[in-house]
Amino acid sequence: MAEEWLDCPALGPGWKRREVFRKSGATCGRSDTYYQSPTGDRIRSKVELTRYLGPACDLTLFDFKRGVLRYLNPKAQALAAPGRKRKKPARPVKAQPCPVVPDRAEATKETPRDETKTMTHTDTDAAPASLPAPGCCENCGIRFSVDVTRRQRLKTLCKDCRARRIAFNREQRMFKRVGCGECTACQVTEDCGTCSTCLLQLPHEVASGLFCKCEQRRCLRIVEKSRGCGVCRGCQTREDCGRCQVCLRPPRPGLRRQWRCVQRRCLRHLAHRLRRHHQRGQRRAPLAVAPPAGKLARRKGGRDPKIAAARRRPQTQPLSLPPLLQAIELPYTNRRQNRKCGSCTACLRRTDCGRCDFCCDKPKFGGSNQKRQKCRWRQCLQFAMKRLLPSVCAGPEDGAELLPPCRRHRKPVSARRPRLGPTLKSPLAMSISCPGQAQAPMKQEAGSSFVLPPPGTDLVFLREGAGSPVPVPGPASSTEAPLQVKQEKVDAQDDWTSGPAVLISPVLRPGCPSKTGDPILPRVKQEPRDPEEDRAVSRNDSASDSAVEEEAGGAGTPVITEIFSLGGSRFRDTAVWLPRQEMEAPGWSWSPRGWPGARGGLPPPPASMIRLSCRNSWCPSSQT
DNA sequence: GCCAACGTTGGC
DNA sequence: GCCAACGTTGGC
Numbered sequence: 001m002a003e004e005w006l007d008c009p010a011l012g013p014g015w016k017r018r019e020v021f022r023k024s025g026a027t028c029g030r031s032d033t034y035y036q037s038p039t040g041d042r043i044r045s046k047v048e049l050t051r052y053l054g055p056a057c058d059l060t061l062f063d064f065k066r067g068v069l070r071y072l073n074p075k076a077q078a079l080a081a082p083g084r085k086r087k088k089p090a091r092p093v094k095a096q097p098c099p100v101v102p103d104r105a106e107a108t109k110e111t112p113r114d115e116t117k118t119m120t121h122t123d124t125d126a127a128p129a130s131l132p133a134p135g136c137c138e139n140c141g142i143r144f145s146v147d148v149t150r151r152q153r154l155k156t157l158c159k160d161c162r163a164r165r166i167a168f169n170r171e172q173r174m175f176k177r178v179g180c181g182e183c184t185a186c187q188v189t190e191d192c193g194t195c196s197t198c199l200l201q202l203p204h205e206v207a208s209g210l211f212c213k214c215e216q217r218r219c220l221r222i223v224e225k226s227r228g229c230g231v232c233r234g235c236q237t238r239e240d241c242g243r244c245q246v247c248l249r250p251p252r253p254g255l256r257r258q259w260r261c262v263q264r265r266c267l268r269h270l271a272h273r274l275r276r277h278h279q280r281g282q283r284r285a286p287l288a289v290a291p292p293a294g295k296l297a298r299r300k301g302g303r304d305p306k307i308a309a310a311r312r313r314p315q316t317q318p319l320s321l322p323p324l325l326q327a328i329e330l331p332y333t334n335r336r337q338n339r340k341c342g343s344c345t346a347c348l349r350r351t352d353c354g355r356c357d358f359c360c361d362k363p364k365f366g367g368s369n370q371k372r373q374k375c376r377w378r379q380c381l382q383f384a385m386k387r388l389l390p391s392v393c394a395g396p397e398d399g400a401e402l403l404p405p406c407r408r409h410r411k412p413v414s415a416r417r418p419r420l421g422p423t424l425k426s427p428l429a430m431s432i433s434c435p436g437q438a439q440a441p442m443k444q445e446a447g448s449s450f451v452l453p454p455p456g457t458d459l460v461f462l463r464e465g466a467g468s469p470v471p472v473p474g475p476a477s478s479t480e481a482p483l484q485v486k487q488e489k490v491d492a493q494d495d496w497t498s499g500p501a502v503l504i505s506p507v508l509r510p511g512c513p514s515k516t517g518d519p520i521l522p523r524v525k526q527e528p529r530d531p532e533e534d535r536a537v538s539r540n541d542s543a544s545d546s547a548v549e550e551e552a553g554g555a556g557t558p559v560i561t562e563i564f565s566l567g568g569s570r571f572r573d574t575a576v577w578l579p580r581q582e583m584e585a586p587g588w589s590w591s592p593r594g595w596p597g598a599r600g601g602l603p604p605p606p607a608s609m610i611r612l613s614c615r616n617s618w619c620p621s622s623q624t
Numbered sequence: 625g626c627c628a629a630c631g632t633t634g635g636c
Numbered sequence: 637g638c639c640a641a642c643g644t645t646g647g648c
Contacts, residue, residue: 020631023632024632026633027633032631032632034631044638044639045638045639046637046638047639048639064637339641339642362641363639364639369639370628370630371641372629372640372641372642373640373641373642374640374642
C-alpha cells in the first residue's frame with residue numbers, strides 16, 4: 001500500500017488519505033490510516049473525523065481504514081435503519097466544508113464514480129480555517145500556497161518537496177537503525193577494533209546493535225545533516241562527476257569522510273551559508289556508551305534478542321569507561337518504556353489533572369491534540385532526575401541510565417529573541433542553592449522511588465509541597481504554589497549577594513543562580529494545584545522540617561515534573577549548573593557563560609559552581 | 625536554547 | 637479501532 005497522500009474522493013474534493021505501515025516495534029507491520037482535510041488538518045481516527053466534520057455528517061457507512069463507503073445490502077439497511085446511531089462529537093468543531101455522507105438509501109457499491117458523485121459539499125458557505133498565502137518552494141522554486149496562520153514544519157517547501165524531505169528523513173532513520181544493507185559499510189561483518197566505539201570495549205551484543213556500531217560498519221547512506229539536506233539536486237546525485245576539481249583530488253585513505261564531488265554538494269546548504277555568512281560547525285564524531293550490564297538487566301520492555309542477551313550477561317565484564325561517560329545511555333529498541341520508573345508518585349498517579357497544558361491539549365479535555373504529552377503531574381520523577389542530574393541523583397550504576405545532554409548549534413546571540421510568556425518551561429528550573437538558607441539534611445533513599453541527591457552537592461530541587469509565594473500568573477491559588485526548594489550544602493556567604501529575583505521562596509532567596517530567578521526570563525510555570533496532591537500537601541505544609549521525608553516518601557509531585565514535561569529528548573540541549581568538582585572528568589566541558597542571572601544584573605554564581613554541558617554532540621537524532 | 629508540531633508506536 | 641504519549645525535528 002502506498003504511503004503517500006492519495007486523494008480520497010469519498011470525503012470530497014481536497015481530502016487526502018494515507019496509509020502508513022509501522023516499521024518497527026512490537027506492532028511492526030501494522031498500518032495506520034490518516035486523513036488530511038482540504039485545509040491541511042490531520043485526522044487519525046474515525047472518531048476524530050466525526051468530530052472534525054460535525055454531527056451533520058454521517059460517517060456510519062464510511063470505511064475509515066479503506067477510505068470508501070461500505071456497501072450495505074438491503075437487508076442490512078433494513079436492520080440498521082431504525083436504530084441508527086451516530087457518534088456525538090466530543091467537542092465543537094470548527095467551521096469546515098463538510099462533506100455529506102449519503103443517506104443509507106443512497107449508499108452504493110464502492111466505485112469511485114459513485115463516491116465522487118454522492119459525496120458533495122453542502123456547506124459551501126463555511127469559510128476555510130485560514131487563507132493560503134502565495135510562496136515559492138525553497139527547493140524546486142515552484143509557487144505554492146502556504147498556510148501562514150499555522151505553524152508548520154518545512155513550510156518553505158512545496159507539498160511534494162516537503163513529502164520527499166519527510167520520506168528522506170524517515171529513510172535516514174531506518175538507515176541508522178538497520179542500515180541500507182547494500183553499501184560497503186553494511187557489508188562489513190567484522191568490527192575494526194580501532195575506532196572509538198570498538199575501543200570502548202562494549203559488550204558485543206550491544207556494540208553490534210543499532211546505534212553503537214563500529215564506525216567502519218555504519219551505513220554510508222546516512223547523510224549527515226551538516227553536509228546536506230538530502231532532498232536537493234546535489235544531495236540526490238549519487239554519482240561523482242569525476243571531472244570537478246574535487247573529484248580530481250587524491251582520496252583520503254582510512255578516512256570515512258572523503259572529498260565530496262561538487263555536483264553532490266547540498267544546494268540548500270550553500271544557499272544557507274550565503275545567507276548567513278557563516279558556516280555551521282561540523283558534527284563531531286559519534287560516541288555512544290553502553291550502560292553496565294547490571295542496569296541492562298533491569299530495563300523494561302526490550303524485545304531485541306541481542307539486547308536481551310546483553311541483559312542476561314553476568315557482570316563479569318565491567319566496562320572501563322570514564323565515570324561520566326558511563327552516564328551516556330545507549331538508545332534501546334523500546335526506549336518508550338524508559339520514561340517510566342513505575343514506582344514514583346507521578347508514575348503511580350492514574351488520573352490526569354485535566355488542567356495542565358498537556359491535559360488541556362488532549363481531545364478528551366477539549367484540546368486539539370497537538371502537544372500529545374502526558375499530564376505534567378504524571379511524568380516520571382525518576383526519569384527526570386536521572387537525566388537531569390547524572391552524577392548526583394544516582395549511584396554509579398544508575399548513572400548509566402543517563403543520556404548525554406548534547407548541544408546543538410547555537411544561533412548568534414543577535415539572532416535570538418527574548419521569550420516572553422506566561423510560563424517557563426526549562427530544565428533549569430532546577431537551581432543551585434544559596435548560602436545562608438535553611439538547611440534540610442538530605443538523605444539518600446536508595447530504596448525509595450525518588451532518589452535524592454547525595455550530601456555534598458549544591459543542588460537544589462524545586463518540588464511540590466508547602467506554599468510558595470512565586471508570583472506567577474494563574475488562579476488565586478497561585479499564592480499557594482506547589483513549589484518548594486530543597487537544598488543541601490551551603491556555599492560561603494561571602495560568595496553571594498542578594499539581588500532582584502522573581503522566584504522567592506522560603507528557601508530559595510534572591511540572588512540564587514536560578515533561571516527561574518531571572519527577571520527577564522518568563523516566570524516559573526505554575527500548574528494548577530493538583531486536587532489529589534492537595535490533601536497530602538496540606539497535611540505536610542506545617543512541617544517544613546520534614547520536607548525530606550515527604551519527598552523521599554513521595555508525598556507530593558516534585559516540580560521536576562515541570563522539567564520533564566519538556567520531553568526527555570530535549571535534555572540533549574541542556575546544560576546544568578553543578579559543583580565544579582563534578583566537572584573534573586573527561587568528556588565534559590564547562591563554560592563561564594550562560595549564567596542566567598547576568599541579564600538581570602545578578603551577581604555571578606560562586607566559584608564552586610559551573611555550568612555543565614556535554615561536549616559530545618552526537619545523538620541519534622543529529623543526523624537527519 | 626527552547627518548544628510546538630507531529631510522525632510514530634504501545635497498548636487497551 | 638482508538639487513544640495515549642513517546643521521540644524527533646523544524647521553527648522561532
